[in-house]
Amino acid sequence: AQSVAQPEDQVNVAEGNPLTVKCTYSVSGNPYLFWYVQYPNRGLQFLLKYITGDNLVKGSYGFEAEFNKSQTSFHLKKPSALVSDSALYFCAVRDIPGNQFYFGTGTSLTVIP
């Protein structure tokens, strides 16, 4: 079965510093991996995805993610954090061929002014 894990419930970073939110995956076959962000009382918003190709993928709001096949990781990164980046972040994998999406437990990111 496909699954993702987010080892950190909470990440704190100072404004202007680089941020990393970690995700590891377990899939059979080639992974379809995603990052979503959730602001309070809102639905999940798509940030970026890895399907194939370059291991570094770029997404919305200056976020990027690095796919590492040998470490089965898909960490979310941003070079310079903003206070407005404070939110809940979810890593997800799409099961192929079943087409279900499986989510991690989420990481709460707090950017400290």
Added chain:
Amino acid sequence: DAGITQSPRHKVTETGTPVTLRCHQTENHRYMYWYRQDPGHGLRLIHYSYGVKDTDKGEVSDGYSVSRSKTEDFLLTLESATSSQTSVYFCAISEPPWDRVNTEAFFGQGTRLTVV
């Protein structure tokens, strides 16, 4: 939010009563999903649909049923609500990943359900 409307947005109901949540999409996407979000658990799949009248169970389907009579509507029913079903429920849609472009899911705003 990509043409997905959930109703109601908030509901308080009593234990033992039936509850139906509605998800309506205007994107004509083939797949529709119901998730519940609980602290410490992230999002867990309840049921999903891969076409009209075609549905399947997710990882936490006990106590829930679904129906999809039209492409645009996906209903989630709690036959007899329990306090453990107090949660935030999200609907999502997606297309098949055949073109490797339209591969992500899009989410509604959520329904906060409280069972007292």
